[in-house]
Amino acid sequence: xxxxxxxxALLAAALxxxxxxxxxxxxxxxxxxxxxxxxxxxxxxxATDALxxxxxxxxxxxAVIVLVGTPAAYALSxxxxxxxxxxxxxxxxxxxxxxxxxxxxxxxxxxxxGVLGGVLGDLHIQLVLQTAGVVVALTFVSAPFYLRQAxxxxxxxxxxxxxxxxxxxxxxxxxxxxxxxxxxxxxxxAGLALSWGRALGEFGATLxxxxxxxxxxxTAPLAIYDQFATDLPAALALAAVLVIISGALLLTxxxxxxxxxxxxxxxx
Amino acid sequence: MKPxxxxxxxxxxxxxxxxxxxxxxxxxxxRCLALAGPxxxxxxxxxxxxxxxxRPQRGRITIGEQVWLDTERxxxxxxxxxxxxxxxxxYALFPHLTAWRNVAYGLRRLGxxxxxxxxxxxxxxxxxSDLADARPATLSGGEQQRVALARALAPxxxxxxxDEPLSALDARGRASxxxxxxxxxxxxxxxxxxxxxxFTEAALLxxxxxxxxxGRIIQRGSASQLAAAPASAFVAxxxxxVVITGTARARNGDLxxxxxxxxxxVATTDRGDGPVALSVYPWEITLxxxxxxxxxxxxxxxxxRVVSVxxxxxxxxxxxxAGQPLVAEVTGKAAEELRLAEGVxxxxxxxxxxxxxVAL
Numbered sequence: 001x002x003x004x005x006x007x008x009a010l011l012a013a014a015l016x017x018x019x020x021x022x023x024x025x026x027x028x029x030x031x032x033x034x035x036x037x038x039x040x041x042x043x044x045x046x047a048t049d050a051l052x053x054x055x056x057x058x059x060x061x062x063a064v065i066v067l068v069g070t071p072a073a074y075a076l077s078x079x080x081x082x083x084x085x086x087x088x089x090x091x092x093x094x095x096x097x098x099x100x101x102x103x104x105x106x107x108x109x110x111x112x113x114g115v116l117g118g119v120l121g122d123l124h125i126q127l128v129l130q131t132a133g134v135v136v137a138l139t140f141v142s143a144p145f146y147l148r149q150a151x152x153x154x155x156x157x158x159x160x161x162x163x164x165x166x167x168x169x170x171x172x173x174x175x176x177x178x179x180x181x182x183x184x185x186x187x188x189x190a191g192l193a194l195s196w197g198r199a200l201g202e203f204g205a206t207l208x209x210x211x212x213x214x215x216x217x218x219t220a221p222l223a224i225y226d227q228f229a230t231d232l233p234a235a236l237a238l239a240a241v242l243v244i245i246s247g248a249l250l251l252t253x254x255x256x257x258x259x260x261x262x263x264x265x266x267x268x
Numbered sequence: 269m270k271p272x273x274x275x276x277x278x279x280x281x282x283x284x285x286x287x288x289x290x291x292x293x294x295x296x297x298x299r300c301l302a303l304a305g306p307x308x309x310x311x312x313x314x315x316x317x318x319x320x321x322x323r324p325q326r327g328r329i330t331i332g333e334q335v336w337l338d339t340e341r342x343x344x345x346x347x348x349x350x351x352x353x354x355x356x357x358x359y360a361l362f363p364h365l366t367a368w369r370n371v372a373y374g375l376r377r378l379g380x381x382x383x384x385x386x387x388x389x390x391x392x393x394x395x396x397s398d399l400a401d402a403r404p405a406t407l408s409g410g411e412q413q414r415v416a417l418a419r420a421l422a423p424x425x426x427x428x429x430x431d432e433p434l435s436a437l438d439a440r441g442r443a444s445x446x447x448x449x450x451x452x453x454x455x456x457x458x459x460x461x462x463x464x465x466x467f468t469e470a471a472l473l474x475x476x477x478x479x480x481x482x483g484r485i486i487q488r489g490s491a492s493q494l495a496a497a498p499a500s501a502f503v504a505x506x507x508x509x510v511v512i513t514g515t516a517r518a519r520n521g522d523l524x525x526x527x528x529x530x531x532x533x534v535a536t537t538d539r540g541d542g543p544v545a546l547s548v549y550p551w552e553i554t555l556x557x558x559x560x561x562x563x564x565x566x567x568x569x570x571x572x573r574v575v576s577v578x579x580x581x582x583x584x585x586x587x588x589x590a591g592q593p594l595v596a597e598v599t600g601k602a603a604e605e606l607r608l609a610e611g612v613x614x615x616x617x618x619x620x621x622x623x624x625x626v627a628l
Contacts, residue, residue, distance in 0.1 A: 160356045160357075161363075163316075163319070163321040163347070163354070163356070164354065164356060164362075165373070166319075166346070167320075167321065167347050167350075167353070167420075168351075168374035169351055169423055170348055171346070183364055185364075
């Protein structure tokens, strides 16, 4: 009896500590500065430019990820081939790569002096220090979140559904569109929300690969870093907006994700 | 009269895990072959190979003039072109689609309105039109099965394949679903193939039954033939109980009296009313020389003629004609004493307590 009560107290204390530590910074963003100041600071052109750029670049990145990632994840789940496990590991590598390393890698691959630099130069495509470069960095960093979740969702589909579709006259492509994607949809949406959240918060790789130029490559996280030395309320205002958007994305994941797959991807 | 549909012919050789599948089968149009065997016998694999959702290492499948598979010539027709109606064991209804959209799935060639009309017409035939807008998850097992059948039949398949069609249902739903299914199979104009682990189910649904074990079809024939003259002890044991049908119409004290289709009366300790099926294990039936002496009141007696005598080691299977086919299993000594041979008249005796009743 006594033992159980001290253990219960320990558990409660640990939980309270975790909650306080993890929630406090988020709450502080909203309480440190008055709501009026926060809203006023949001009309600052630096903030609006950064937010607009963030929304645009992350939307493009996520669209690319979904368009390419969905069939790619389906291939990983539905086809057995040699080296599949290795391939999956390579695709997941950006999950654990330090952002600075990711940025360097992108420079080494796609920069003017990079592996593909010559080819891109011939095609008059410039990525470094350009908005397109931001999209590339965001895609690189957040694609694995979607790929993982989408692959798990496709693997969760009962094989007999796919087979039933085939015997009913639907080819592989029709089966993918009419059965696999709709059945996996909750998981795909969860993956989309996760990768979007990751893209919104991207900092290091973008800074290294695309730089931080207002209106061109300065996304909201970069603007926060830029502002916080000079104008803390403005930085806090931007931070508050990001917290709200991230919270909304997390809520989406919780609501649409199949219970078990849930946050598997988020906890990498 | 529609032009006759082609029959299905297959020779399949395939190894999966420890099972080496090696079967040849032909099913004429309008007939139903039921393959019965224990789990792990390779039954589902046969259906998958026929439907084209798996490729055999070696084999040839034809339906009429059409070649679906010929590994020697490198022919493999995709499942969507074979168009086998396939009813999966777990029904595999699309969870994101309503019942009618499930049925309409295979009707892409029709226009929107026709598709809806045809799906509803099929659901109507299965008394499911009220549930046309229901999602599969909200349907009972029996309802799901009917939607799955309607879906498989909707595109007018070239053949119908059913994987354990009744096993996912509870005992009560099974009897009525079995009746419905045999009526549908009787009206079918294409070849049908059922696999099941339950010999009784196979006997009920198949025009012909093949017993399959270890990847091979051991014996084929009518259910009563297999029970009466099994090719091996395995088939004899697998065929299990003899099933006879009749109408329960009177009670005699604690017993239910059933008038058998084809003549004769049998009593059972089970309760029932109306059309019923009775099952008795062959080893519960003893044979006596006629006439039947009414010595014990609880015993059933049926006058029968011996149609086959099959020796299986130390036991003898005796096929009997008694209005409906019966099977008895006796010792070699008893067979000798009765001088059992084709044409000999005997009396089949079994206890009312050994007679199980299933409502139909």
